[in-house]
Amino acid sequence: MATIKWGIIGLGDIAQSFADSFNSEQAELAAVASRSLQKAQEFAERHHVPKAYGHYEALCFDPEIDIIYLATPNSHHAENIKMVLNAGKHVLCEKAMVMSAAEFKEVHELAKDKNLIIAEAMTIYHMPLYKQLKSRIKSREFGQLKMVNAMFGSLKEADPNNRFFNKELGGGALLDIGVYALSFVRFFLSSQPTELQTMAKLYETGVDEMSTIQMRNEHNELSSVSLSFRGKMPKQGVIVCEEAYITVLDYPRADKAVITYADGRTEIVEDGDSASALSYEIDALTQTLLEVENLSFIDLTRDVTNLMDQSEKLWGMDLTK
Template identity: 60%
Template sequence: MQKAKAFADQYNIPKAYGNYDSLLFDPEIDVVYIATPHSHHADLILKSLRNGKHVLCEKAITMNGKQLEEAVYLAKEKNVILAEAMTIYHMPLYHKLKDIISSGQLGKLKMLQVSFGSLKEADPSNRFFNKEIAGGALLDIGVYALSFARFFLNQQPSEILTTMNLYETGVDEQSGILLKNEKNEIATVSLSFRAKMPKVGMAAFEKGYITVTDYPRADKALITYPDGATETVEAGDSAKALHYEIAHMTDKILNGTKDDYLALTQDVMAIMDDLRQQWGLQYDFE
């Protein structure tokens, strides 16, 4: 409580709580934002939903599809909103790109390439490699790459091929992923926790390809046409990425805005479940 009170005083926050229950039992709290390690997301999501709170939860929203299914069901039962704080779904740039794609000017989607590599300190005790709190590249950075791919794919992948290297703690250090759906759209995804790679996503269409650099919070993309001509597309502001998530959550609560972001979140979780099953990677507390 002392730590929470000091934080509240520093930022002029009217209330502070010494534990989760006292916050969740407060009738004046409408929405809860969950940013604990993802190993603890499911329990806090369910507790929040049971207390009638709308929930915006950091990625990966849960550990697996079973947990997510339970949360989705409970949110519907309680008539509250559940959403994943996935920046890709909320950045204005992606909605502008979707409009361009929908116009047909680029033709059909053919290929996607997505990479995300972070050079994390080789410390087995930190959260990135700690299996006790669901460490590993897939649930931390892979969810971004897969969300980028699923956002552009017109259908959930039906074929998933993969290979992975384990870190000494038993979590995934790096992996290669190949996705294909029944529309013959193919995506390749490269992830690493011990090698820096550019956060670049590329979507190739019949009549040009889109390149998005630093795609998790991008506000700019480049379209390259077959003749070499290029077009820059800009929308939003990278610095306001979290603002867009909050604005969307508020709009959804107040106005009942319809979107399929939660469906995309469920699709990505299904892909990650499949990958971990192929890898034989499970966490003791699942």
């Protein structure tokens, strides 16, 4: 049985969870890298990884590695993606994959030139629940799709030095939690929004603290996103159709939804397992490489990146400067 060998660059908290999510005989975590060799060795020992590198480039040029998971800060993603692609490796990059539409175009074109896959580590695209819901919506089981809304609020410590508010590290609510909300919205919309209006309150460091975004596409489907870094809100998504609406709580890794019909009846839908969200990502990209089939949802990543880019420009915010 063929095995896809993975590497990890950037060994923070999310990388710890990612390393714990390998449970398939077809996917092996074979090497990790940090700027600190000691940190890489400690990580490798903890997760039983055969190889540890103290330089990112050394892992990139390891001939046994097929694909690299990038878990570095947002501001380093584009540079790191290019480094991995130029070494001839496929990439799964933490969200937000890049910080601007210009960066997306650059890395996407390089991936195509190299005949390599790049993908964003967006759990929403791989949860079994969403595949079922999208199929039922597309079949018009609930009538025509009318609206998709998402909110996400997190109470972060008001410290201008931490990464959440650090402009140099790609901080701000949009790039951290907003990418989930916009990915949820775009996943269910029939097409990319063509109209966008937005308002934001910027933090003292120049990144977005909270915002609202309203959109409409060519199918006259409306959508809205509400975000906050200084006020807790539910991670709630609502999909509105003519004859029912679907409510999803904790939507980044959801395995349960409630359908409320026009007559008041409710239906609970359960599919998948929230605890396996990262395993679904690993399995999807592993199968993509084994079957030479593009299942990376890169077009949705492009669309979401463009929406984030438009919003930041309307706020007068440019994180790439």
